[in-house]
Amino acid sequence: xxxxxxxxxxxxxxxxxxxxxxxxxxxxxxxxxxxxxxxxxxxxxxxxxxxxxxxxxxxxxxxxxxxxxxxxxxxxxxxxxxxxxxxxxxxxxxxxxxxxxxxxxxxxxxxxxxxxxxxxxxxxxxxxxxxxxxxxxxxxxxxxxxxxxxxx
Amino acid sequence: xxxxxxxxxxxxxxxxxxxxxxxxxxxxxxxxxxxxxxxxxxxxxxxxxxxxxxxxxxxxxxxxxxxxxxxxxxxxxxxxxxxxxxxxxxxxxxxxxxxxxxxxxxxxxxxxxxxxxxxxxxxxxxxxxxxxxxxxxxxxxxxxxxxxxxxxxxxxxxxxxxxxxxxxxxxxxxxxxxxxxxxxxxxxxxxxxxxxxxxxxxxxxxxxxxxxxxxxxxxxxxxxxxxxxxxxxxxxxxxxxxxxxxxxxxxxxxxxxxxxxxxxxxxxxxxxxxxxxxxxxxxxxxxxxxxxxxxxxxxxxxxxxxxxxxxxxxxxxxxxxxxxxxxxxxxxxxxxxxxxxxxxxxxxxxxxxxxxxxxxxxxxxxxxxxxxxxxxxxxxxxxxxxxxxxxxxxxxxxxxxxxxxxxxxxxxxxxxxxxxxxxxxxxxxxxxxxxxxxxxxxxxxxxxxxxxxxxxxxxxxxxxxxxxxxxxxxxxxxxxxxxxxxxxxxxxxxxxxxxxxxxxxxxxxxxxxxxxxxxxxxxxxxxxxxxxxxxxxxxxxxxxxxxxxxxxxxxxxxxxxxxxxxxxxxxxxxxxxxxxxxxxxxxxxxxxxxxxxxxxxxxxxxxxxxxxxxxxxxxxxxxxxxxxxxxxxxxxxxxxxxxxxxxxxxxxxxxxxxxxxxxxxxxxxxxxxxxxxxxxxxxxxxxxxxxxxxxxxxxxxxxxxxxxxxxxxxxxxxxxxxxxxxxxxxxxxxxxxxxxxxxxxx
Numbered sequence: 001x002x003x004x005x006x007x008x009x010x011x012x013x014x015x016x017x018x019x020x021x022x023x024x025x026x027x028x029x030x031x032x033x034x035x036x037x038x039x040x041x042x043x044x045x046x047x048x049x050x051x052x053x054x055x056x057x058x059x060x061x062x063x064x065x066x067x068x069x070x071x072x073x074x075x076x077x078x079x080x081x082x083x084x085x086x087x088x089x090x091x092x093x094x095x096x097x098x099x100x101x102x103x104x105x106x107x108x109x110x111x112x113x114x115x116x117x118x119x120x121x122x123x124x125x126x127x128x129x130x131x132x133x134x135x136x137x138x139x140x141x142x143x144x145x146x147x148x149x150x151x152x
Numbered sequence: 153x154x155x156x157x158x159x160x161x162x163x164x165x166x167x168x169x170x171x172x173x174x175x176x177x178x179x180x181x182x183x184x185x186x187x188x189x190x191x192x193x194x195x196x197x198x199x200x201x202x203x204x205x206x207x208x209x210x211x212x213x214x215x216x217x218x219x220x221x222x223x224x225x226x227x228x229x230x231x232x233x234x235x236x237x238x239x240x241x242x243x244x245x246x247x248x249x250x251x252x253x254x255x256x257x258x259x260x261x262x263x264x265x266x267x268x269x270x271x272x273x274x275x276x277x278x279x280x281x282x283x284x285x286x287x288x289x290x291x292x293x294x295x296x297x298x299x300x301x302x303x304x305x306x307x308x309x310x311x312x313x314x315x316x317x318x319x320x321x322x323x324x325x326x327x328x329x330x331x332x333x334x335x336x337x338x339x340x341x342x343x344x345x346x347x348x349x350x351x352x353x354x355x356x357x358x359x360x361x362x363x364x365x366x367x368x369x370x371x372x373x374x375x376x377x378x379x380x381x382x383x384x385x386x387x388x389x390x391x392x393x394x395x396x397x398x399x400x401x402x403x404x405x406x407x408x409x410x411x412x413x414x415x416x417x418x419x420x421x422x423x424x425x426x427x428x429x430x431x432x433x434x435x436x437x438x439x440x441x442x443x444x445x446x447x448x449x450x451x452x453x454x455x456x457x458x459x460x461x462x463x464x465x466x467x468x469x470x471x472x473x474x475x476x477x478x479x480x481x482x483x484x485x486x487x488x489x490x491x492x493x494x495x496x497x498x499x500x501x502x503x504x505x506x507x508x509x510x511x512x513x514x515x516x517x518x519x520x521x522x523x524x525x526x527x528x529x530x531x532x533x534x535x536x537x538x539x540x541x542x543x544x545x546x547x548x549x550x551x552x553x554x555x556x557x558x559x560x561x562x563x564x565x566x567x568x569x570x571x572x573x574x575x576x577x578x579x580x581x582x583x584x585x586x587x588x589x590x591x592x593x594x595x596x597x598x599x600x601x602x603x604x605x606x607x608x609x610x611x612x613x614x615x616x617x618x619x620x621x622x623x624x625x626x627x628x629x630x631x632x633x634x635x636x637x638x639x640x641x642x643x644x645x646x647x648x649x650x651x652x653x654x655x656x657x658x659x660x661x662x663x664x665x666x667x668x669x670x671x672x673x674x675x676x677x678x679x680x681x682x683x684x685x686x687x688x689x690x691x692x693x694x695x696x697x698x699x700x701x702x703x704x705x706x707x708x709x710x711x712x713x714x715x716x717x718x719x720x721x722x723x724x725x726x727x728x729x730x731x732x733x734x735x736x737x738x739x740x741x742x743x744x745x746x747x748x749x750x751x752x753x754x755x756x757x758x759x760x761x762x763x764x765x766x767x768x769x770x771x772x773x774x775x776x777x778x779x780x781x782x783x784x785x786x787x788x789x790x791x792x793x794x795x796x797x798x799x800x801x802x803x804x805x806x807x808x809x810x811x812x813x814x815x816x817x818x819x820x821x822x823x824x825x826x827x828x829x830x831x832x833x834x835x836x837x838x839x840x841x842x843x844x845x846x847x848x849x850x851x852x853x854x855x856x857x858x859x860x861x862x863x864x865x866x867x868x869x870x871x872x873x874x875x876x877x878x879x880x881x882x883x884x885x886x887x888x889x890x891x892x893x894x895x896x897x898x
Contacts, residue, residue, distance in 0.1 A: 014451075015433065022453035026408065031400040032393020034574075035452075036525045037607045041834040044525060071393030080392070087391035091383065091800055094808055095222025096390030097525045097574030103391060126843040129834055131525045131575050132222050133811025135845035137804060 003064060005030065006073025016062035021045045023061045024070060032071035032100050036129070043128030046101035046108075047071075053108035071100040074107055083107045086145035094132035102128050106142050110149055116142070204233060204311035207355040212244040212339070216308070217255035217293060218300040219248060219546050220386070221524075221576040223863045224801045225300045227385045231797070232304055235377045236312030236370065238336040246385065248570040251548035255293040258303045268670040269766035270731045295546040296581060296693065298765040298861030301797060305859045309369050317364035322357035323349050372795075381800045386572070398543045398571040399604060401531045406600040407436060410455035411588050412462065413444030415612040416469030416827035417690050421445065423465045429458040438462075441591045448592065452604050469827030471688045478688050478824065479516075482621045485641040485685040492644075492684040493660035495669045499677030504635035508627030511716055513709060515624070516888040517701035518821035519616040521829075521837055522694055526574020527610045528582075530589035533600040538565040539590070540600075544573030546581045550653060554583050558590045577812070578693040581649065582615050608832045616822045616829075617694030618645045622668075622705035628717035633724060635677035636713060638668055640705060642698070643685045649692050660684075667699025667764050667868050668706040674730030675710075689824060695812060696764055696864040703762035703868025704817070704875070704889065711758065711876045712885065721876065722747045722759050733792050733855045734761065734768035740790035740851055741770040752776065755785070758876025760869040766858065767865035768792050771810065773846075773873040777881045781896030784814060784846040784874065791865055794856035806866045807848040813870025815840025819892045844897065 003010045005028060012027050019038075024030045024047070033056060036044030040055040047056045050066035075081030080088065083106045093099045102125070109116060109124040116124065121142050130138065206213045216229025230246045233239075249255065316336050323341035324331045326349065333344050340348040372379070389395035414421055424445050426438040434454035439446050445462055449455035472478050530543035532555070539559050545551050545568075552566040573580055589603035605613075620642035627635045644661040665682035694700060714724045722742050729735040738761055741747075751757065754777040761770040769791040776783045787810050796802045820837050823830045831837040852862075875886045878895060886894050 018451075018453055022451060026451045026453065029402065031396065031402075034525075035399065035527065035604075037834050038456075039607070039833055039835060042525065075392060077388050077392050077394060084391045088383075088387050091387050091804065093222075093384075093387055093390035094224070094804060095525070095573060095575040096386065096395050097222075097397060099390050100393040103393075122843040126841045129525065129839065129841065131523065131577070131812075131839065133808035133815070133840065133845075134804065135811060135840070135842040136807050136848055138842060139845075 001061060003061070004067040006068070006070055012061070014061060017060050019057050020047070020059040020061050020064055020068070021056040024056060024068075030070050030072055034097055034100050036098065036101075041129070042098070043101040043105060044098050046104040046128065048104060048108060051108070051111060053105050071104055074104065081107060082148040083110065083141075083145045086141040086148060090137050090141035090144055092134050092137040092141050094134055098128060098130045102130065102138055106138075106145060109142070110145060114149060115146060204308060205237065205315040207351055207358075210352065212239065212351060213247050214244050215247050215249040216304070217249050217252075218304065219295040219544060219548075219570055219573060219580075221295070221544070221546070221573040221580065223300070223805060224384050224386070224798070225295070226572070227382070228301060228797055228801070229304050229308055230385065231377050231382060232308035233312040235375060236309045237316050238338065240338045241383070241385065243339045251293055251552050251568050253293070253549070257292055257294050257299055258307070268672060269763060270670075270672045270734070270768075293547070293549045296578070298767070298863045298865065301861045302859055305795070306369070310367065313367035313369060314363050314365055317367050318358050318361055319351050319354050321361055321364055322354040325357055325361070326354065378797055379795065379799070382798045384801060395572060397526050397574045398531070399526055399529045399574070401542045401571065401602060403531060403533065403542070403600040406531065406602050407448050407596070408450065408452045408455045409446050409448050409589065409592050409601050409603040410452070410459040410606060411441055411444050411446045411603060411609060412459050412464065413441065413584070413588065413609070413613060414466045415829070416466055417613060417615075418470045419443065419827065420467035421464065422467055425463040428461045432458045432461060437596070439592055439595050441588045444588070446588065446592045446603070448596070448601070456606050471827070472824070473827040474825060475823040478619060479621075481688055482619065482641050482685045485683045486623065486639055487683070490641070490683045490685070491681060492664055493669075493682045494680065495665060495682075496678055496680040498675065498679070499635070501635055501637045501677045501679040504627050504677040505625055505637060508629060508634060510625045510627055511713060512623070512625045513712055513887060515622040515705045515708060517620045517704060518823070518889060519619050519689065519691070520694060520816050520820050521611055521614040521616045521822050521831070522577040522579035522692070523611065523614060523834070523837060524573070524575030524577055524579055527605040527607055528579065528585040529602065529604045530586045531600055531602040532586070532589040532593040534559050534590065534593040534597045536597065538567060540567045540569065541586065541590070542569045542571060543586060544571040544576070544580055545586070546576060551583060551586055554587060554653070555590050558587065559594050577695040578697070579614060582692055583653065584613055607834070611832045611837070612829055614822070614829070615649075615690050615692035617700060618642045618648070618691040620701040620705070622702075622709070624705070624709035626709065626713040628713055631717050631719055633675055633710065633713045633717055633719070633728060636675050636709060637679045638706060638709060639681045639683065640665060640668055640702060641683035641685045642701065643688050643691060645691050645693055645697060648687055648690050652690065663698030665702060666697060667702030667762050671706060671761065671763050672731035672734055673710075673725075673728045675728055695809075696867040699762060699764035699864070699868040700813070703760065703764065704871040707760040707762060707869065707872035708875050708887065711760070711872065711879070715879070720748070725759065725761055731768070733853075734763065736855050737761070737768045737770045737790045737792050737853060740853060741772050741788050744790065744849055744851055745772040745774070745788040747772065754778070754881060756877050756879070756881025758873045758878070758880055760873035760876060762868040762872070764865045764868050766856075766860045767862065768856075769865045769869050771866070771869040771873040773870070773877040775874070775877045775881050778898050780898040782878055782881070783898040784844065787814075787846050787848045787870070787873070789848065789866060790851045790853060791862065792853040792856045793862050794859040795854055796852040799852060802852050802862055803850045805862050806850045809862075809864070809866025810848050810870050811840050811845060813867040814874055817871035817874055817889050817891055818897050819890050821890050
């Protein structure tokens, strides 16, 4: 099977029903993508396929029908995505384990809806669990990212 | 100080921080100090110090031995050293160091004594001192009990100051200028003519000097970092997926393991059939561990799949199989034989109850799981000459001892590499996952074994928060609360937790009553009796421990009496409060929330106050009763920690603690059926999600005369403030967590 992840092509020899999450983490060693629940209940494994946020723990690798972007490809410490910039400036993280998924979910939201309302932010981000309870800062960071991307 | 060559031989003790050609500083000299792990080759009679600062030719490394579960203590520890050492962020690396007795926690013992934290009298302080001595003798290095900052606040600044003054002495030797004419700034000693000598270039000279230990800590007015908003060191990595956690450890040649251990915790494995599992792709081995079986595969998912394909015959649970049996055991524990402590008996409660019409109520708190988002994991390599363990853990030295007992090595042959933790909430005080990984690796010596729990295995073996029941009776008179008689029963969490480590802790378990007995109210007649329920399901410290349930019991019972008296919930708490710092906390939260102001229709407010871990904390919750259920709109929090080290991190931790307290109060419980936890993932144990999160306003007060940690104290008042708010909005009293059993939430 061939996958394009963060702009790089990979040939993988795995079972068709292996979740994309584990192909990324254990076969391709892309560790920014996190395992939290395995049942799409926490969002820690969120990646983009064709630009859309999906839970990689519930996506069979054989169902991947386009390029995959992970947190490690969205931006890097030297070249941050606007959402990551906002996350750093707002100091969202505590343990940080969920934040890969939070950032990917937020980036997908803003790509689809550059100026979400408060309710739209809540709706889009509520599938991503944060056990540390950083939700007030997640909301603030999404709003900061909006201003960064809108240049206002 | 050590000679360079001697330090070089100790490099393995400080992990990544090479000290070739460098110098290691320590401080916190005590009368009979532990040997400095960096300098154990020193000649007899030489001074020994604890290791916190290491400078080599290129790198300055600050060692903070407290583990980082998300509370940001890796940053805070470094900031405390850098404050006195005059380092800027970016000029140093941080390390958790190696387990060592020298890193004994000076603050951890003080919670277990029968003196209120607000009591700083002679007897209370003496007992704390004795307990501290016990911790020191045990070499008890640990992170927990919101102690990382109290433990570090003085000694890490002293470490920085000693290093600074010794570097100045080195600069004086090099330049011939008296130290009094030298200054330090941003990693350099500055000579009067402006010449800058870097700490790194001075290190080889400093290594030959006796450290300057007669140092005076700077006045708070001179602080550059403490008390000011800081940018946490880990934010960039945690926003870019580049922060490595234990679960991300990659070592050459590692294999992946998954386990299934009897979900009836503590029950045995009768038999199993792994025929199918062994034939599955990628499976290399099936081995037994205590009470369970592990599959070794070439990929985590394949190991999960294969272990799921094993047929098991499990033994019975060593506790009641059904949840009703757990509650029945608690209900039967309110008797004199099981009285564990009676640490408050003010006034004459019996007389007061006999004269007035007693109001009686009962409250319950269930088992709840820690469920940190990073599932438990451990990577272990066992070799004949030593063992390496990579995982995030709160008790490094106990971990070493446990591993050594399995593999037969000496404790100092266990190389423990502590990792950033994807949460803990207390679960990473436990050892089972490390034990299992070690048992597997010991059967595969020479091969690193990475054990990852599936979320389901993590829930099945969570060692949840102990459940509790409280019975309250009280009276009111002339519009005031006159008497409160509170009886609480819980299994002993300390007994369960320490019992698994084969440590017997004598005396009462402070955590059965913590959060109830110690609230510094001056209720005329107040009695608090704590009963030790029998050991049921194995339980463990859950963020804020006893206070997580007791805060709910005590404060709701008080709130019911206040309403019965017809008094204002805020004003009556303030009237009853017998502790100035706490009264100011209540007054602050009243002012922040404009308590007493007009509310929207169907809205209500509740206030709660709980002192835990020495931190008086008051919270006001505002809710609205909507057609979709209770909506939590706003929360105001005031807490007094003496000194706020970083207001940004403080606010984040308080908000998180409120979310943690509210989320579990509304919808989380672990229940047992057929001896197993019925909840196995976040679909049945949800906690709070972003759409339910209220606005949370935070104020840190600094009236207390002692610095405290803020990791746990925001949790206990959240549930009672919410229950009291729901009563104010609806007239319905909720006396059992999770509240969703009794009312819907929007």
